[in-house]
C-alpha cells in the first residue's frame with residue numbers, strides 16, 4: 027500500500043485533476059435529477075469538492091466512513107434529494123473507480139448511501155415536522171380569530187338593544203337574544219321551539235311572504251319591512267325587521283339572521299296621526315280627505331273592472347244654519363254628532379263609506395253599486411234615520427235632510443264630475459222643497475250647465491257686441507198697415523248661434539245684467555226709431571220696447587229713459603214701453619213709483635202678456651197705461667181653422683170690451699193664421715203681431 | 731355575500747393545497763397525504779410536470795439573480811408558496827423581500843422560517859387585489875416605493891381566470907412601481923392543442939379547488955400590457971436566458987412560458 031501513501035504535496039495536482047474529472051462525469055449524470063438552487067458552474071464546484079473527499083476516501087490507508095457519509099448528507103443538504111440522484115451517484119462512483127479495489131469502492135458507496143439516506147430521512151422528518159407545525163399554527167390562528175370574532179359577535183348579539191335571531195332556512199329558530207325575548211314576551215327556550223309560521227301575522231305587508239321566499243331560496247340577500255308580531259300577552263308589537271341570509275361556502279342559503287327594532291310607539295303614533303288626518307274630530311266619521319282618497323282609488327281601478335259602478339249620496343241637513351244661529355253652536359255640534367251617529371249606524375254595509383264633508387254636509391260612497399235602486403235605497407234609509415227628532419240640550423228638534431244621489435259607471439267619470447253632479451243634485455233636492463232626495467239627471471244637468479255658461483259669459487258678450495236688435499211689425503188689423511214695431515234683442519253666440527230672448531233674458535234678470543242690457547236695447551231701438559222719424563215724419567212707426575221687472579226696480583230707469591230720448595231726439599210719443607203686470611205693480615199691489623215718473627216723460631205704456639197675471643182691471647183705470655198686449659196663449663185659442671175655442675173667444679171679447687171701455691187699445695201677440703186675424707178683427711181687437719204678418723228682422727226689412 | 735368575518739378560511743388538510751402539491755413536485759416533504767395523492771395523480775398522466783416545476787424555479791432564480799445584478803434590491807414574491815431552497819432572499823443577500831400568499835399554512839410556514847431573517851416580511855393576502863396587498867403594513871414598512879421593485883408572479887396567474895382580469899392585476903402592481911420596476915412572470919400553458927394526457931391533468935385541476943387556466947405565450951404577452959418585455963421575450967421557461975451549457979431541456983415540450991418585463 028506504500029504507493030498509495032504519498033506525501034500530500036506530491037499528490038496534490040493529480041488528485042485535483044482526478045476530482046475534477048470525477049465531478050464532471052458526476053454532474054453530467056445527476057444534472058436535472060433534483061431541484062437545487064445552483065447553476066451549472068456552481069454544481070460543478072460543489073461536486074468537485076465532494077469528489078476530492080471521495081478520492082481521498084478511496085486512497086486513504088484506513089477507510090473513514092464518517093467522512094463519506096458526510097458527502098451523502100451534503101448532497102441532501104443542497105437538496106439533491108431525488109432517489110435518481112443517489113442512483114446515478116452510486117453508478118458514477120462504480121464507473122469512475124472501476125480500477126480501484128472493489129471492497130473500498132463498495133465501502134465508499136455504502137457509506138455515501140447511508141449518509142444520504144440518514145440525511146434524507148432527517149430532512150423528510152424535519153420538513154414534515156415543519157409543515158405540521160405550520161398547519162397547527164395556521165389552524166390555531168384561524169380558530170383564534172374565529173373565536174375572537176365569535177366572541178365579539180356573541181357580545182353584540184347578547185347585549186344589543188335590538189332584537190336578533192338566527193334561524194335555519196327551514197324556518198327553525200335556533201338562537202335569539204334577550205332583547206328579542208323582552209320584545210315578544212317569550213323566553214329564549216320558548217322562541218327556539220317556534221318556526222317562521224308562528225310569526226306570520228294577518229297584518230303582515232302583502233309583499234312579506236314573497237320576500238321571505240326569495241330570501242330563503244337565495245334570490246336575494248336581504249330585505250327590510252315593517253312587520254307586526256304578537257306579544258305573548260296578546261298585544262301587537264310592530265317591528266322594523268331586517269332579514270339577511272348567510273350562505274355556506276357553495277353560496278347556498280344557510281342561516282337567516284333577523285334584526286328587530288321595536289317601532290310600536292312610532293307605529294301607533296303614525297296610526298293615530300293617520301286616523302286624525304282621515305277623520306273628522308267632531309263626529310269621528312271619516313273626513314273628506316279619506317272620502318276623496320277612497321274615491322280616487324276606485325276611479326284608479328276603474329279600468330280593470332270594466333262594468334263597475336259607483337254611487338254617491340250627498341246629504342245636507344235642512345235648515346241647519348237656522349238651528350245653529352238660534353240654538354247656538356253647541357246644540358248645532360251635538361245635532362251633527364247625532365246625525366253622524368245615526369248615519370254611521372244605519373249605513374254600515376261593506377263598500378259603504380259615510381264621511382263628513384264639512385259643516386252640515388255628509389256623503390255616502392257606495393262602491394260596486396248594482397244600479398240606481400241600490401243607491402236610492404241607501405239614500406232613503408239615510409233620510410229616514412235623520413228624520414227622527416233629536417233631543418239636544420233640552421230641545422226637541424225635528425230635522426230633515428236633503429240628498430243628491432248620483433249613480434253611474436266608474437269608467438269615464440272623475441272625482442270632479444261626480445262631486446259636481448252630487449252637489450247639483452243636492453241643490454235640486456233643496457230647491458224642490460227639501461226633506462227629499464233628488465236623482466241626478468244628466469240632461470237637466472247639461473242644460474243647467476249650459477245656462478250657467480251662458481249667464482256667465484253674458485257680460486263679456488255685451489262688451490263684445492254679440493247682442494243685436496231685431497224688429498217685428500205691429501199691424502193695424504183694420505187695414506193691415508204697420509203702425510209700429512217691437513224691438514226684440516238677439517244674441518249671436520259664438521258657440522250656440524243666434525239665441526232669442528227666451529234663452530237668456532230670464533238669466534239676465536237673475537244676474538242683474540238686464541239693467542245694462544236693457545239700457546243698451548232701449549238706446550238701439552230709440553236710435554232706429556229716430557231714424558224712421560226723420561225719414562217718415564208722422565208716418566214713422568211706434569217703437570215698442572220691453573222693460574223687465576228688474577229694470578223697473580232700478581233707480582236709474584227714469585233717468586236712463588229720459589237721457590236716451592234726449593240723446594236720440596225721438597219724440598216721446600213715438601216710444602212705447604212694454605211692462606209686465608208684475609213690473610207695473612209693487613209687492614203691495616200699488617203701482618210702482620217709477621211707472622208714473624216714466625209715464626210723465628211721455629212714452630206710451632203697454633201691459634205685456636196681459637191675462638197671465640192677476641189681470642186686475644180695477645187698477646188699470648188709475649194707471650197711466652195706454653194699451654194691453656194679449657198673451658199669445660189666449661190668441662192661440664183662436665187659431666183652429668174648424669172653429670175657435672169658445673171660452674177663449676169669450677174671454678178675449680170681454681177683455682177687449684173692458685179695455686176699450688177704459689180707453690185702452692188692444693194688441694194681440696202670436697198671430698199665425700188668417701183665421702186668427704179675421705176673428706180678432708171681428709172681436710174688435712186693434713192691432714196684431716205675429717208670423718202671420720211678419721217675423722222679426724233687421725230694421726231694413728220693415729216695410730213702411 | 732362575503733364570508734362573515736367571524737368565519738375565517740378553514741385549514742382543511744384533507745384538501746390538496748396548491749402550495750404543498752407544488753412542494754411535492756419539487757421533491758419536498760412539506761405536504762400531507764391528500765397533497766401527495768393529488769400530485770401523484772397528476773404525475774401519473776403527466777410526468778413532465780416535475781421537471782417543469784424545477785425549471786420554473788430555475789427561471790425564477792435566473793430572473794431574480796439577473797435583476798439583483800442590475801441593482802434591484804426589492805422584491806415582492808406574489809404567491810410565494812412554501813419556501814424550501816433557493817428562496818428569493820437567499821438569492822439577494824442584503825435585499826428586501828416580501829412574501830405574499832393566501833394559503834394560511836404556507837404563510838404560517840414562511841413566518842416560521844423567516845422569523846429571524848432580516849429584510850423579509852410575510853403577508854397573508856390575496857394577490858388579486860394589488861391595492862390591498864400594497865397597502866399592508868408589512869409592504870409599506872419594508873419597501874421603498876421611490877426605488878424600483880420587482881414583482882414576482884411565478885406560476886400563479888394561471889389560477890386567475892379571465893373574468894378576474896389578470897392583466898389588470900399585473901397592471902395594478904406595475905402602476906405602483908417607479909420606472910425601472912419589473913414584473914417577473916411565469917405561467918402554465920401551451921401553444922398547441924392538449925394531448926389526451928394533458929387534458930386529463932387539466933380536468934383534475936378543474937375539479938380541484940384550484941382550477942388551472944392554461945394560456946398561450948401570446949396570451950401571456952398580453953397580460954404584460956404595455957410593459958417592455960425583455961429579451962428573449964415570452965419563451966418556454968427553460969429557454970429564458972439559460973445558464974450557458976448547463977441547463978438541459980426536459981423531455982417533451984414546454985408546458986409553461988416565462989418573461990421579464992420592465993416599466994419604463
Ligand SMILES: C[S@@+](CC[C@H](N)C(=O)[O-])C[C@H]1O[C@@H](n2cnc3c(N)ncnc32)[C@H](O)[C@@H]1O
Nearest residue numbers: 748749752809810811831832833856857884885
Ligand atoms: C404553484 S405555486 C408557485 C410558488 C412560487 N411562486 C413559485 O413559482 O415557485 C402557487 C402559489 O400561489 C399561491 N396563490 C394562488 N392564488 C393566490 C392568490 N389569489 N393570492 C395569493 N396567493 C395565491 C398558492 O397558495 C401557492 O402557494
